[in-house]
Amino acid sequence: MDGSSEKAPAPRNVLIVGVGGQGVILVSKVLALICQRQGLEVKQSEVHGMAKRGGGVFSHVRFGPKVWSPTIPQGEADVLLAMEWSEGLRWLNHMRRDGGTFIADTRRIIPPFAFRSRKHGSQSAYSSQAPREVMEMVGSGYALDASKIAADLGEKRAANTVLLGVLSMALEFPVEDWREVIAETVPAKALEVNRLAFEAGRDWVETTRAIPLAERLKDLPGREAEAETLAPVDIRFEITAEWCKGCDICVKMCPERCLRLNDRLVAELTDAQACTGCRICEWLCPDFAIRVQRVPVLEPVA
Numbered sequence: 001m002d003g004s005s006e007k008a009p010a011p012r013n014v015l016i017v018g019v020g021g022q023g024v025i026l027v028s029k030v031l032a033l034i035c036q037r038q039g040l041e042v043k044q045s046e047v048h049g050m051a052k053r054g055g056g057v058f059s060h061v062r063f064g065p066k067v068w069s070p071t072i073p074q075g076e077a078d079v080l081l082a083m084e085w086s087e088g089l090r091w092l093n094h095m096r097r098d099g100g101t102f103i104a105d106t107r108r109i110i111p112p113f114a115f116r117s118r119k120h121g122s123q124s125a126y127s128s129q130a131p132r133e134v135m136e137m138v139g140s141g142y143a144l145d146a147s148k149i150a151a152d153l154g155e156k157r158a159a160n161t162v163l164l165g166v167l168s169m170a171l172e173f174p175v176e177d178w179r180e181v182i183a184e185t186v187p188a189k190a191l192e193v194n195r196l197a198f199e200a201g202r203d204w205v206e207t208t209r210a211i212p213l214a215e216r217l218k219d220l221p222g223r224e225a226e227a228e229t230l231a232p233v234d235i236r237f238e239i240t241a242e243w244c245k246g247c248d249i250c251v252k253m254c255p256e257r258c259l260r261l262n263d264r265l266v267a268e269l270t271d272a273q274a275c276t277g278c279r280i281c282e283w284l285c286p287d288f289a290i291r292v293q294r295v296p297v298l299e300p301v302a
């Protein structure tokens with residue numbers, strides 16, 4: 001048997017998951033371009049067709065000297081990169097148990113249909129597993145508030161680039177390649193903030209690695225944070241009248257029938273107490289004219 005019949009090493013697998021609008025596809029594109037720069041074969045497959053704002057999106061990226069299949073078998077992702085917390089939990093069984101790395105933004109994006117009760121300010125059926133207990137179980141990886149890091153840099157939408165910075169520390173590719181590919185991929189006007197976000201992600205890993213695991217776990221949100229999210233909430237409904245084109249979508253889709261178009265053909269809330277705060281109207285409005293906030297009701301100070 002000659003050398004040419006030797007089996008090529010198994011491909012490396014990175015699974016990127018999140019929800020529509022977070023930049024899952026951009027992250028996988030950057031990774032695929034970096035792999036190509038190394039002369040590796042790369043295959044990428046994704047599902048995002050149903051991901052109208054907030055729907056699940058995932059992308060499989062496989063790279064190596066030879067890659068046959070574009071999809072990662074269950075239990076074989078070397079890295080699971082979750083841009084939304086519960087999406088990460090949903091895909092955990094795809095991660096390699098022996099040495100897989102879990103990277104997750106602890107940000108929770110609760111889908112409207114998670115609100116099953118029809119009461120004003122009702123609670124959602126979102127996962128109750130807190131970052132501390134999940135990271136304790138997984139053992140290897142990073143859970144961070146990437147969205148806050150990005151927001152502190154002035155652009156919340158750069159959370160995906162913060163996570164790219166973290167991912168760059170988990171893979172063996174030269175950092176200059178990451179910097180160059182990001183510069184070639186993001187729009188010119190967003191270049192500076194993305195550059196800062198990438199470095200912030202890398203710095204976060206450098207700092208975190210120096211902290212013993214037990215200490216790190218203490219800093220993560222635990223069950224007590226979950227209890228806070230189950231506290232009573234008030235609903236704040238805001239509409240930017242100038243952006244509303246009176247398409248009627250929110251009115252037709254509101255499960256509580258508490259919206260209408262007024263005589264100027266602008267949507268308005270007719271019954272604040274009937275609104276559950278489910279955010280279906282916000283997610284479906286094509287013009288981003290509605291904002292629904294769930295604000296915790298603070299206990300009166302004794």
Ligand code: SF4
Pocket residue numbers: 243244245246247248249250251266267284285286287288289290
């Ligand atoms: S979906 Fe948006 S644009 Fe359409 S009526 Fe409602 S608020 Fe206005």
Ligand code: SF4
Pocket residue numbers: 253254255256257258259269274275276277278279280281282292
């Ligand atoms: S107004 Fe919006 S947030 Fe309130 S119940 Fe209707 S769809 Fe849900």
